[in-house]
Amino acid sequence: MERKFERALLLCPAQYSLSNSLRSILSHLAGEVRYSDIRSAINSRVMKLNSQAFRLPHGVRRRWEKYFLEKVNEMILSQVEEFRPDLVMVYNSLYMVPETCRSVSSRSKLVFFMGDSPFYTPQNNYYLSCLPHADLILSPDSHWLQQMVTMGLEKTVYFVPGVDTSSYFRLPPESAPAGSERSGVLYAGACYLNSWGYKKAMLMSYFTRFDFRLYGNSAWRRWFSFFPDLEKVFTESGFIAQEEMNRMYNTAAVIPVDGNPGIINGVHLRMFEALAAGALPLIEYRNDVDSLLFNGFKEQLPLVRDYRKAADMADYYLNNERERSGLVCLMDEFLAREYSHELNASRLAEALGR
8 A cells, every 4th residue: 555654653562562563554554664662761660660659648649640751751752853753653642641642743643542441541640631632543442432432532443453473473383392282271361459350260260170271460369269279270470471472372272361341342462362373262252352353254253151151162172173273263364354454554544534
């Protein structure tokens, strides 16, 4: 497609495979794409302190927030002034404040991709108030989209960025670790200390009768008294790098994809990553999965509509490899075709041109 912009700037955390997908989409739109993870330019101790600032007394917290946000927004504006992009895409709001958004949108197209709910995510109190300054808001959740429209933010479209196949892909047999044949159930992800943690632990408890590996933060331990079998399969871990996560996904046959407290109708990116690595996602039912995301898909989707039936679903696919691998290929090929980076770039250009 013909490139519509000279320069595009992407503001997105580097740790997410999503950043590569968004970069690739922008490369079809702009002649030059620059990428920035503003957090990497900030001292790690400052970032750690900011992540714990909500624990401080209100007055101290407000003074810290003012200092931190001024510092970060000065850095963002400096990058914009130096690079002079005519398109800026932002993941969530990345610590931006409305004044910065107003300045950026006065000189370039400003696009937000909502990776997290602007109504639930506590990372930036200004996230929602930044969105009215956008030329376009990209939403992977139809509930968020409808809420944006209800608020009068009509420049919001349903948008699924696809998967970064440079981060998640099938490993050739010769490069797979010894003894890592594809088998069993795998889940790697953080848990919560509130009721969402109980809900997540309940779903995972249905897989403990299989070869099940569970990796995550210490919050999982909060629920072992309710679901004691989880402790036997649990390994406490911090952030797992993409390369290692891809290797782990390549050893699993089935990966549960649970609902997220912020995602109402959409689906976690874990589903895309699992499919790209050759594992079958068992997806906790959400409205968008069959009605929007896989609209027109002719095969049976592996949707968990009742936790009590999750184990039977896993058992079937673990014992029927041809059906499991065939469904993985069909779902992965559908997503690669319908949400390719080039096609998504065309959708983005069309939405910006309306």
